[in-house]
Amino acid sequence: MAFAALKDDGTVVAWGDKTTGGDCSEVQAQLRDVMRIHSNSRAFAASKADGTVIAWGDKTTGGDSSMVQRQLVDVQNVYSNSQAFVALKSDGTVVAWGDETTGGDCSKVQAQLRDVQHIIPNDFAFAAVKADGTVIVWGDSDTERDFSMVQRQLVDVRNVYSNSQAFAALKSDGTVVAWGDYETGGDCSEVQAQLVNVKRIVPIHKAFAAFKSDDTVIAWGLVDTSPGTMWT
Secondary structure (H helix, E strand, C coil): CEEEEECCCCCEEEEECHHHCCCCCCCHHHCCCEEEEEECCCEEEEEECCCCEEEEECHHHCCCCCCCHHHCCCEEEEEECCCEEEEEECCCCEEEEECHHHCCCCHHHHHHCCCEEEEEECCCEEEEEECCCCEEEEECHHHHHHHHHHHHHCCCEEEEEECCCEEEEEECCCCEEEEECHHHCCCCHHHHHHCCCEEEEEEECCEEEEEECCCCEEEEECCCCCCCCCCC
16 A cells, blocks of 8 residues: 655655555656646556656556656546556547556557547546547456447447446437446446436446436446435
């Protein structure tokens, strides 16, 4: 376990387990004018005022960005999941690094990652929503497979939501498309007919709840239906 503190002067102090980011001495000189620090389970990435990114920690899970460092310019935002990082650049392109099996390698879909508006991570994959309302997914092979089965439905997407192992897309017509681990919300077929006129989706750890325009709620996945359960 490690911690990193961002100081008012834009410098960074790290402590804790050295192998997971508690020691930033190798990049300390570069940690100036830092605007934000991002973390995953074993590494950190710092977004700087000049649009560059500096990473440290476990090299296999994103602590080493040397292979993509030249591409990490004009970065608009950085996203992380359990073992990888993704940078969204101001031109709408994407750079990924870290564990390849959980999204640190986006080479298979790199050509499609243009005009990206925002990125949504779950623990094992990333989903990118493009300006044309389509979605691109990469990371865990099971998630990629499940995505391929619904990709044609993912048009006119307004937003994508994630929980630990699944994704749900809210389309402009108020319908919903889900994919990922079916037990934790990646399969909404049992409630599909009811998923119309949806206004917003709330992700839960292993489920989703859809709030409809008639003020009803439809939930799917591993849902806690015990008395006193709160939906916010």
